[in-house]
Amino acid sequence: MNDWKYEVDKIRQATNLPISYLCGTVEQIRAESLRLEEEGWEIVAQASSSGQCSIVMIPSTAWEGVPRALLSLMFSEKLQAASDQSQLANWLHEIALGAPTPPPAGLAKQLHWQEPRVPFLLEQCREGFSWHSLAPILPDFFKGASLSQFPLPFPYLLLAVPLSALGSKLDEETGLEWASGLHDLFSTECMENVRVIVGEPVGQPPQLGDALTRALTLSSALRKFRPKTMVASVRQFPLERWVMMLGPETTESLQKAIEEMIPLPQLNAEQVETLETFFARHLNVSETARQLFLHRNTLLYRLDKLTEQTGLDPRQFTEAVLLQLLLLFRQK
Amino acid sequence: MAKVSLQHIYKKFGNNVIAVNDFHLEIEDREFLVLVGPSGCGKSTTLRMIAGLEEISEGDLYIGDRRVNDVAPKDRDIAMVFQSYALYPHMNVYENMAFGLKLRKFSKAEIDKRIQEAARILDISHLLDRKPKALSGGQRQRVALGRAIVREPQVFLMDEPLSNLDAKLRVQMRTEILKLHQRLNTTIIYVTHDQTEAMTMGDRIVVMKDGLIQQVATPTDIYNYPVNQFVASFIGSPAMNFIKGRITEKEGRLVFDAPHIHVSFPEDKAKLLKERGYVNKEVTFGIRPEDIYSDNQFIEANPFDSSIEAVIDVVENMGSELYVYFTNVGETQMVARVDAREGFKPRMSVKLGMDLSKCHVFDSETELAVF
Numbered sequence: 001m002n003d004w005k006y007e008v009d010k011i012r013q014a015t016n017l018p019i020s021y022l023c024g025t026v027e028q029i030r031a032e033s034l035r036l037e038e039e040g041w042e043i044v045a046q047a048s049s050s051g052q053c054s055i056v057m058i059p060s061t062a063w064e065g066v067p068r069a070l071l072s073l074m075f076s077e078k079l080q081a082a083s084d085q086s087q088l089a090n091w092l093h094e095i096a097l098g099a100p101t102p103p104p105a106g107l108a109k110q111l112h113w114q115e116p117r118v119p120f121l122l123e124q125c126r127e128g129f130s131w132h133s134l135a136p137i138l139p140d141f142f143k144g145a146s147l148s149q150f151p152l153p154f155p156y157l158l159l160a161v162p163l164s165a166l167g168s169k170l171d172e173e174t175g176l177e178w179a180s181g182l183h184d185l186f187s188t189e190c191m192e193n194v195r196v197i198v199g200e201p202v203g204q205p206p207q208l209g210d211a212l213t214r215a216l217t218l219s220s221a222l223r224k225f226r227p228k229t230m231v232a233s234v235r236q237f238p239l240e241r242w243v244m245m246l247g248p249e250t251t252e253s254l255q256k257a258i259e260e261m262i263p264l265p266q267l268n269a270e271q272v273e274t275l276e277t278f279f280a281r282h283l284n285v286s287e288t289a290r291q292l293f294l295h296r297n298t299l300l301y302r303l304d305k306l307t308e309q310t311g312l313d314p315r316q317f318t319e320a321v322l323l324q325l326l327l328l329f330r331q332k
Numbered sequence: 333m334a335k336v337s338l339q340h341i342y343k344k345f346g347n348n349v350i351a352v353n354d355f356h357l358e359i360e361d362r363e364f365l366v367l368v369g370p371s372g373c374g375k376s377t378t379l380r381m382i383a384g385l386e387e388i389s390e391g392d393l394y395i396g397d398r399r400v401n402d403v404a405p406k407d408r409d410i411a412m413v414f415q416s417y418a419l420y421p422h423m424n425v426y427e428n429m430a431f432g433l434k435l436r437k438f439s440k441a442e443i444d445k446r447i448q449e450a451a452r453i454l455d456i457s458h459l460l461d462r463k464p465k466a467l468s469g470g471q472r473q474r475v476a477l478g479r480a481i482v483r484e485p486q487v488f489l490m491d492e493p494l495s496n497l498d499a500k501l502r503v504q505m506r507t508e509i510l511k512l513h514q515r516l517n518t519t520i521i522y523v524t525h526d527q528t529e530a531m532t533m534g535d536r537i538v539v540m541k542d543g544l545i546q547q548v549a550t551p552t553d554i555y556n557y558p559v560n561q562f563v564a565s566f567i568g569s570p571a572m573n574f575i576k577g578r579i580t581e582k583e584g585r586l587v588f589d590a591p592h593i594h595v596s597f598p599e600d601k602a603k604l605l606k607e608r609g610y611v612n613k614e615v616t617f618g619i620r621p622e623d624i625y626s627d628n629q630f631i632e633a634n635p636f637d638s639s640i641e642a643v644i645d646v647v648e649n650m651g652s653e654l655y656v657y658f659t660n661v662g663e664t665q666m667v668a669r670v671d672a673r674e675g676f677k678p679r680m681s682v683k684l685g686m687d688l689s690k691c692h693v694f695d696s697e698t699e700l701a702v703f
Binding site: 126136137141143166174177181183184185189190191192193293 | 371383384385386387404405406408410411412414416417418419420421422431432434435479480495496525526
C-alpha cells in the first residue's frame with residue numbers, strides 16, 4: 001500500500017485535482033476520515049494490515065464524470081492487488097512460524113510480477129522498535145520503487161525490492177552493498193540495529209517462500225554463531241547454515257566422531273574469538289589482525305599457540321575446517 | 333549542544349554477565365570525552381546505551397535536562413558515526429547527506445545550506461557528485477561524518493570511527509575530527525581501543541576494564557598519575573615497565589629491592605611509602621620507558637642510587653629515538669626510550685639511570701597506585 005502514496009502524488013500532478021492519501025493507525029485514520037467526510041470528502045480506497053490503515057480520499061464535487069470513473073477503476077484493481085498481497089503475506093507469515101505450507105492456489109496468476117524481486121530479510125535486534133516507523137523511509141530510500149513489505153513474527157520483516165531499483169544486474173557483492181546500505185539507513189536515520197540478509201532474486205511470488213526459508217536459516221545461524229555479523233548474503237556462511245540445519249542427534253554423533261579423532265581442549269574466550277574472526281575473514285591474517293585490533297605478529301603468536309595446544313594449524317585449510325566444525329558443534 | 337549525565341548505569345545480560353557496572357559520570361557540554369579500554373571492557377556498550385541501541389538495565393541517563401531512558405533512539409537528538417561507513421550505494425555524496433534532512437521535511441534551501449557548510453568543513457565540496465563506490469575509505473568516512481553534522485544534533489557519538497582506515501589516514505582524520513570539534517563546538521563521546529587516539533583527542537579520558545570505570549581524567553593526568561597498574565600499563569607506548577619487589581629500609585633510606593635492582597627513593601616518595609605502611613612489603617615498581625636515561629651526565633648527577641646494568645636484547649630504531657629492550661633485571665623484560673644518537677646495538681652492555689622522581693609504586697595485592 002506504500003505505493004498508493006506515490007500513485008496519489010502522480011494523480012494529483014496529472015489531473016490538478018484534490019486527492020489525499022492518509023496512512024496511520026486505524027484509530028488515527030478513522031478520526032481524520034470522519035473530519036474530511038464532514039467537509040464533503042469520500043473514501044475511494046481503503047486497506048489495512050498489521051494495525052496500519054491506508055486510505056485514499058477525494059472531495060466528491062471536484063471529481064465527476066470520466067475522471068471519477070477512471071479513478072474508481074484504477075483503485076478497484078489496486079484493492080484486488082492489496083487482497084492478493086495480503087494472501088501472500090499470510091502465507092509467508094506461516095512459513096516464518098515454522099509451518100511450511102504450499103503457496104496459495106493461483107497466487108502466481110493473481111500476483112504476477114513484471115520483473116524479478118530481491119528479498120531482504122530484516123531482523124530487529126531490540127524489542128520495542130516498530131517496523132511501522134520504516135514505512136515512510138523505505139520508499140524514499142528506493143526512490144519510489146514499488147516495494148513489497150511483509151511483516152513477519154518478531155523480529156522479522158521481509159522486503160522484496162524490484163531488481164531494476166537496485167541496478168541492471170545483481171551479483172553477490174552488489175547485493176551485499178545494498179544490504180550494507182540498508183543496515184546503514186536504519187542505524188543512521190532510525191538509530192536502530194537491524195540485521196539485513198540479502199537473498200538471490202526471485203522471479204515470481206511463490207518462489208518467495210524458499211527465499212524466506214533460506215534467509216531465516218541463515219538468520220538463526222548468525223544469531224547462534226556470529227551474533228556481531230549484521231549484514232550477510234544467503235550464500236555466505238555455508239558451514240554455519242549446515243550445522244544449524246542438522247538435527248540434535250546428527251549433531252551429537254558428528255561432534256562425537258570428530259572429537260574422538262581430534263581431542264580438542266577447552267579454549268578460552270580470547271582463543272574462540274580469534275578463531276571465529278580468522279574463519280570469518282577467510283583465513284586472512286592481515287584482515288583478522290585489523291578486525292581484532294591486534295598487531296599481525298600478536299595474531300601469528302596466538303595462532304602458533306593454538307596449533308601447539310590443539311595439534312591443528314588454523315592456517316591450513318583442511319585443519320581449519322575441522323577446527324571450525326568442532327567450534328560450531330560446541331557452540332550449538 | 334548538551335551535557336550528558338550517566339547516573340549509576342548498569343548493563344546486564346542474563347543473570348550473570350554485567351557488561352557495564354555502575355557507570356557514573358557527568359559529561360560536560362561541548363566536551364570531547366573518550367572511552368578507551370581493551371576489547372570487551374564495556375566502552376561500546378556504554379555508547380550504545382547512550383544512543384538507545386542497547387537498553388539500560390539500571391540507572392538514569394540524561395541528555396541535557398531530559399531523562400532519555402525510555403525515549404526512542406531517533407528522538408534523542410543524537411547522531412552516531414560507526415566504524416563501518418557503508419553509505420547509501422545508489423546516492424551521490426550530496427544525496428547521502430541530504431537524505432535524513434529530506435525525511436525530516438527540511439526546506440531545499442536549508443538542506444543545501446547545511447550540506448555546503450558541512451562539505452566545506454570536511455573538505456569534500458569537490459566530491460558532492462560522486463557515488464560511494466568512487467570514494468576512498470577516508471573520503472567515505474568524511475561523508476559519514478557529514479551525514480551526522482548536517483543533522484546538528486545535541487551530541488555526537490562515535491564508535492571506533494577510524495579503525496577501518498589505514499595508519500596514515502587515521503592520523504590525518506584524528507586531526508580533522510579535532511578541528512571539527514573546535515568548529516562545531518558540540519559534545520562528542522568517542523569510543524576507541526587505541527590509547528594514542530584517546531591521548532591525542534580527548535579533553536578527558538575514561539579508561540574502562542571489565543565493565544568498570546578505572547579512571548576518569550585529562551590525558552596528562554591519566555599518563556602521569558595512573559590510579560592503578562592497569563591504567564599505567566594500558567596508557568603509554570611502549571608500556572610502563574613493571575618490576576615486582578620489596579620496600580626495605582637501609583641506612584635511613586627507603587630502597588626498592590628486587591633481584592638485580594636496588595634503588596633508593598627520593599625523600600618525598602619515601603615519606604609517602606612510610607606513611608602508608610609499605611616498609612617491608614611487596615610492591616610493584618613502575619617506570620616509564622622515557623624516564624630511563626642512558627647519558628652519563630644524568631647518571632652521575634642523580635643523587636640517588638638509581639642506575640641499572642643492562643645487556644641489550646633488541647633495539648627498535650624509530651628514527652628520532654631508539655626503543656631499547658633488555659631483560660637482565662630479574663626475569664622482567666624492560667624497555668627504555670633513548671636518543672637515537674646513542675648508537676646502541678643488541679648484546680651491548682650499558683648502564684642506564686632511572687629518574688626516580690617520576691617512578692610509580694603499586695600495591696601488589698590491590699594493584700592500586702601508592703604514587
